[in-house]
Amino acid sequence: MSDFGLQSLPSLFYLAGIFIACFSSLLIIGKRKKIVADYVLAAWFLIIGIHLILFILFFSGSYVTFPYFLGLEVIFPFIHGPMLYLYVLCVTGRNPGWKIGLLHGIPVLIICLLLSRLFMLSPWEKLAVYQSGNNGYQLLSKVIKYLMILSGIVYVVLSLFAVKKYTKGISDQYSNTEKMNLNWLYYLIAGIALIWIAVIIRNDILIFSMVVLFIIVAAYFGISRVGILDIPVVHETAVEEREDHEVVKYQRNSPGDEAVQTIYKRLKYKMVHEELYKDPELNLNNIAKLLDVHPNLLSQVINSMEHKNFYDYINRQRIEAFKRTVVLPENQKYTILSLAFECGFNSKTSFNRNFKKYMNCSPTEFVKNQSIHME
Numbered sequence: 001m002s003d004f005g006l007q008s009l010p011s012l013f014y015l016a017g018i019f020i021a022c023f024s025s026l027l028i029i030g031k032r033k034k035i036v037a038d039y040v041l042a043a044w045f046l047i048i049g050i051h052l053i054l055f056i057l058f059f060s061g062s063y064v065t066f067p068y069f070l071g072l073e074v075i076f077p078f079i080h081g082p083m084l085y086l087y088v089l090c091v092t093g094r095n096p097g098w099k100i101g102l103l104h105g106i107p108v109l110i111i112c113l114l115l116s117r118l119f120m121l122s123p124w125e126k127l128a129v130y131q132s133g134n135n136g137y138q139l140l141s142k143v144i145k146y147l148m149i150l151s152g153i154v155y156v157v158l159s160l161f162a163v164k165k166y167t168k169g170i171s172d173q174y175s176n177t178e179k180m181n182l183n184w185l186y187y188l189i190a191g192i193a194l195i196w197i198a199v200i201i202r203n204d205i206l207i208f209s210m211v212v213l214f215i216i217v218a219a220y221f222g223i224s225r226v227g228i229l230d231i232p233v234v235h236e237t238a239v240e241e242r243e244d245h246e247v248v249k250y251q252r253n254s255p256g257d258e259a260v261q262t263i264y265k266r267l268k269y270k271m272v273h274e275e276l277y278k279d280p281e282l283n284l285n286n287i288a289k290l291l292d293v294h295p296n297l298l299s300q301v302i303n304s305m306e307h308k309n310f311y312d313y314i315n316r317q318r319i320e321a322f323k324r325t326v327v328l329p330e331n332q333k334y335t336i337l338s339l340a341f342e343c344g345f346n347s348k349t350s351f352n353r354n355f356k357k358y359m360n361c362s363p364t365e366f367v368k369n370q371s372i373h374m375e
Helices: 011-029 036-059 077-091 097-103 106-114 123-131 138-173 183-201 204-224 236-252 257-274 284-291 295-306 310-326 336-342 348-359 363-369
Strands: none
Touching: 011 036, 011 204, 036 077, 036 204, 077 097, 077 106, 077 138, 077 183, 106 138, 138 183, 138 284, 138 310, 183 204, 257 284, 257 295, 284 295, 295 310, 310 336, 310 348, 310 363, 336 348, 336 363, 348 363
């Protein structure tokens, strides 16, 4: 079923990949604090390990001795895309559940059905098919090849959308997102994308060399991280249930302009007189409890009155507070960063990025333009 042309096999490299995949799977299962994403990643590593074993059997010519496994190497590429997507969903707190998992198993089932005729052959008949250059299976082989590439592209795109959606959700809920670094998920998706590019250009050594490197990188992040966040993650299912309930509630009793204005005035009062923005861990739920309103309603008020999400709104308050603070003579003995922390920022990167976003200049340039001399 495959027309790959590999003449030599650096078997030790691939055997090391198999060992790393299987050993990493065991290490992840052995973690004390496991989340659903850990189980998904452990299963995925095991699948990758088995795939590499099939690769060695096939491209080393050992399939002649073990023809029982012929055809399985075609199925495994269709598993990796769904596993990536399910892992991304789980690690961002949106555990898909077994029904969604089965739904994404449909492409694998379709491939099994397409290959059913081959699987019904005896091992030696399958061997004859492979040795004769897939006689009678050329069209099917081409169809499966294009379906394989399509599967890879679709699941890479779905995974990217899932991360972007989660990033937007974070900005609607939290005022500081520095602890919520999603870059490693992007690296993971990029790694899979590069492997699929190698599949498209049909460079077999490159494909499986990149798979081994991917295992090493994914194992590092999968073992060293419990999840993306260092704070509790709100699962999407719970959020959706809450939002569905609120949608019905709003449809029955949608807040009018007067109610929105009242909540907005109370919010501004809290910001001015209690300086809530100075809390680096401030989130939407904290303020909603103080105002005794639902978080969804508060988010709606901020979006409609400020035309910003929660993250941008709070960080704009912090920047304005910094501008007021830094010009005071008694504060010129402090550093710019210490004043930024006093105003609620929790990292230099976050402060500089947000300041430049709103002021079109760096904090240092702003201070110089104000003729302020910091110690």
